[in-house]
Amino acid sequence: MNHYQLIIHVDDKQVVLERILQVTRYRGFLINGIEAKVNTGTHIGTIKLQISSDRPIELLIDQINKLIDIKDVSVDNNAVAPT
Amino acid sequence: MTNDKQHTGGSLLFDVMQQHGVTDIFGYPGGAIMPIYDALYDSDVNHFLCRHEQGAAFSAVGYARASGKVGVCLATSGPGATNLITGLADALADSIPVVAITGQVPTVAMGSDAFQEIDIFGLSLACTKHSFQVTNINELEKVLHQAFAIALEGRQGPVLVDIPKDVQLAHVESTHPKVTRLKNKVNLPPANVGSAIAMLSKAKKPVIYVGGGVGMANAVDELRAFIETTNMPSVSTLKGLGAIDPDHEHYLGMLGMHGTKAANLAVQQCDLLIAVGARFDDRVTGKLAKFAPHAKVIHFDIDTAEIDKRRKADAAILGDLKVNLPALAIPLAIKEWQQHCQQMKNDFAWRYDHPGDAIFAPAVLKEISEKMPKNTCVTTDVGQHQMWSAQHMAFNDPSNFLSSGGMGTMGFGLPAAIGAQVSRPHDCIIAVSGDGSLMMNVQELSTIKRFQLPVKIVLIDNAKLGMVRQWQDLFFNGRLSETDLSDNPDFLMLAQAFDIKAKQVHHKDQVSAAIDEMFNHDGAYLLHVKIDAKENVWPLVPPETANDKMMENS
Ligand SMILES: Cc1ncc(C[n+]2csc(CCOP(=O)(O)OP(=O)(O)O)c2C)c(N)n1
Ligand SMILES: [Mg+2]
Numbered sequence: 001m002n003h004y005q006l007i008i009h010v011d012d013k014q015v016v017l018e019r020i021l022q023v024t025r026y027r028g029f030l031i032n033g034i035e036a037k038v039n040t041g042t043h044i045g046t047i048k049l050q051i052s053s054d055r056p057i058e059l060l061i062d063q064i065n066k067l068i069d070i071k072d073v074s075v076d077n078n079a080v081a082p083t
Numbered sequence: 084m085t086n087d088k089q090h091t092g093g094s095l096l097f098d099v100m101q102q103h104g105v106t107d108i109f110g111y112p113g114g115a116i117m118p119i120y121d122a123l124y125d126s127d128v129n130h131f132l133c134r135h136e137q138g139a140a141f142s143a144v145g146y147a148r149a150s151g152k153v154g155v156c157l158a159t160s161g162p163g164a165t166n167l168i169t170g171l172a173d174a175l176a177d178s179i180p181v182v183a184i185t186g187q188v189p190t191v192a193m194g195s196d197a198f199q200e201i202d203i204f205g206l207s208l209a210c211t212k213h214s215f216q217v218t219n220i221n222e223l224e225k226v227l228h229q230a231f232a233i234a235l236e237g238r239q240g241p242v243l244v245d246i247p248k249d250v251q252l253a254h255v256e257s258t259h260p261k262v263t264r265l266k267n268k269v270n271l272p273p274a275n276v277g278s279a280i281a282m283l284s285k286a287k288k289p290v291i292y293v294g295g296g297v298g299m300a301n302a303v304d305e306l307r308a309f310i311e312t313t314n315m316p317s318v319s320t321l322k323g324l325g326a327i328d329p330d331h332e333h334y335l336g337m338l339g340m341h342g343t344k345a346a347n348l349a350v351q352q353c354d355l356l357i358a359v360g361a362r363f364d365d366r367v368t369g370k371l372a373k374f375a376p377h378a379k380v381i382h383f384d385i386d387t388a389e390i391d392k393r394r395k396a397d398a399a400i401l402g403d404l405k406v407n408l409p410a411l412a413i414p415l416a417i418k419e420w421q422q423h424c425q426q427m428k429n430d431f432a433w434r435y436d437h438p439g440d441a442i443f444a445p446a447v448l449k450e451i452s453e454k455m456p457k458n459t460c461v462t463t464d465v466g467q468h469q470m471w472s473a474q475h476m477a478f479n480d481p482s483n484f485l486s487s488g489g490m491g492t493m494g495f496g497l498p499a500a501i502g503a504q505v506s507r508p509h510d511c512i513i514a515v516s517g518d519g520s521l522m523m524n525v526q527e528l529s530t531i532k533r534f535q536l537p538v539k540i541v542l543i544d545n546a547k548l549g550m551v552r553q554w555q556d557l558f559f560n561g562r563l564s565e566t567d568l569s570d571n572p573d574f575l576m577l578a579q580a581f582d583i584k585a586k587q588v589h590h591k592d593q594v595s596a597a598i599d600e601m602f603n604h605d606g607a608y609l610l611h612v613k614i615d616a617k618e619n620v621w622p623l624v625p626p627e628t629a630n631d632k633m634m635e636n637s
Pocket of ligand 1: 464465466467468469491492493494516517518519520521543545547548549550551
């Protein structure tokens with residue numbers, strides 16, 4: 001099991017969080033923690049997702065990137081991987 | 084067109100549709116979509132009333148696949164909306180541009196378990212490319228434009244727009260908004276053209292593996308030019324059929340579970356596999372770890388997420404095939420390999436000699452294929468008849484062979500043929516169906532009757548859920564569980580009930596005349612072909628097996 005933290009910037013649109021959660025689960029990643037905030041000035045949301053899986057993280061990043069309301073996705077290499 | 088035209092939400096929908104060139108839509112009315120149907124009353128858009136929302140969704144899919152345009156379907160809230168879901172899932176799996184409009188209960192009632200309320204927006208997450216729920220009339224115009232744009236751009240797919248009844252009724256002025264694309268910011272990495280050319284020029288045994296992406300990228304000409312220049316052996320997926328010229332001397336046919344022996348052996352032996360708009364589906368690869376075990380892979384696609392998803396690419400070429408394929412088209416010196424593949428193609432060619440009087444479905448389908456008018460579009464249902472169609476019929480364009488690939492949905496064939504016929508009224512449309520599958524959307528015979536559509540239905544009747552029966556015989560010790568259909572309805576009477584001319588054949592010597600009669604008849608026709616229940620589809624690569632370990636007719 002590998003642990004990752006993803007940082008996802010999104011347009012503040014309906015159900016964007018649900019979409020991310022659905023894709024994450026469907027593609028075989030466990031969600032261990034989540035933090036989500038919207039900047040009401042810019043209407044840009046920042047979602048931090050702690051996840052784990054045996055599958056390569058690139059597979060999930062590519063799928064989340066395909067969601068229409070996503071601005072960018074990156075792996076937070078500084079996040080301490082939970083054990 | 085004026086800038087300040089007064090609209091209701093409903094009339095705005097048809098205005099936007101017409102701006103996107105929509106002329107035909109498929110649907111079924113109900114309470115929560117009545118304002119839209121009221122606006123339809125004044126619209127020039129042709130509405131085709133189907134007899135089940137699943138039929139409407141598949142007709143939209145067939146329309147889109149046969150014409151390259153967006154297919155549109157309409158349904159009311161609740162059960163109307165849920166009935167669309169199988170069609171949307173099918174469109175998602177096969178990347179088909181469809182826009183589905185659903186009525187929703189009024190915004191004040193939403194979330195109260197109102198009559199015919201279902202959270203179709205929530206349900207859509209797993210079966211659409213994108214979806215919208217419009218709760219503010221001022222958003223509607225922009226959202227509708229976006230829906231059409233998203234359905235078509237990049238990797239195509241279905242988009243659902245859920246519109247509450249009060250939004251359909253609300254008044255609004257068209258503002259002709261400048262549509263900002265919602266497209267995400269995936270930057271396609273630069274194509275590995277240099278390293279791909281290096282691999283290609285070193286390859287001694289290259290094969291090109293062509294998928295549905297070629298047709299959807301409108302790159303059939305570029306693909307054929309590439310094959311002409313490189314002269315490399317080629318194979319196709321189910322969805323890719325028609326992209327490669329079926330008469331090309333180095334074309335080996337379909338690969339995968341029911342692929343030709345030559346195609347599968349060539350891929351297993353090749354040292355370079357060029358995947359073009361294909362995604363290494365499990366029905367193609369068999370046991371993935373043993374698929375094309377000696378090959379380096381060059382992968383052309385529009386979708387970043389397909390690269391390295393199931394098979395690592397040694398070079399990835401992302402983006403428009405029309406641009407990228409020509410960049411790699413170089414002449415190759417692979418004479419020995421060509422000859423080897425040619426030899427396999429000859430050695431393992433299909434055989435149509437078949438003992439006895441009983442009808443041999445592959446021979447029927449081959450004869451239909453040879454006799455069908457130019458530019459005929461064939462749809463299939465799912466099962467043995469589908470695989471026989473893929474194996475034994477020849478197509479000169481992917482838009483002429485419509486089959487449910489990724490989802491394998493029984494019930495696809497008849498409504499897809501209706502959609503195809505509506506989009507191409509002057510072309511011959513044939514639905515090859517099975518006795519199980521036909522009954523899954525049999526109500527659409529009514530749609531054929533109502534609109535006098537000249538669809539030809541070729542019903543391959545083995546009185547079985549044949550494909551499942553085949554697996555039960557081969558892999559479940561012949562324990563035939565719930566696959567018998569010997570109490571099928573009288574299909575001739577059924578056709579008659581919908582004013583469809585029909586003929587049954589059960590002997591080889593009846594086939595040719597019946598095929599001629601079908602093609603000579605102007606209207607709809609059902610050719611009921613009775614075959615032996617025990618016929619199997621060969622070859623067959625058993626599940627989780629390497630593609631060179633296929634079972635064959637013994
Ligand atoms: C909606 C749906 N349900 C079940 C299946 C599983 N299935 C695949 S092929 C098949 C049998 C199809 O029977 P028929 O249409 O008569 O075709 P045949 O194989 O006999 O040619 C079944 C049940 C499916 N593909 N789709
Ligand atoms: Mg059958």
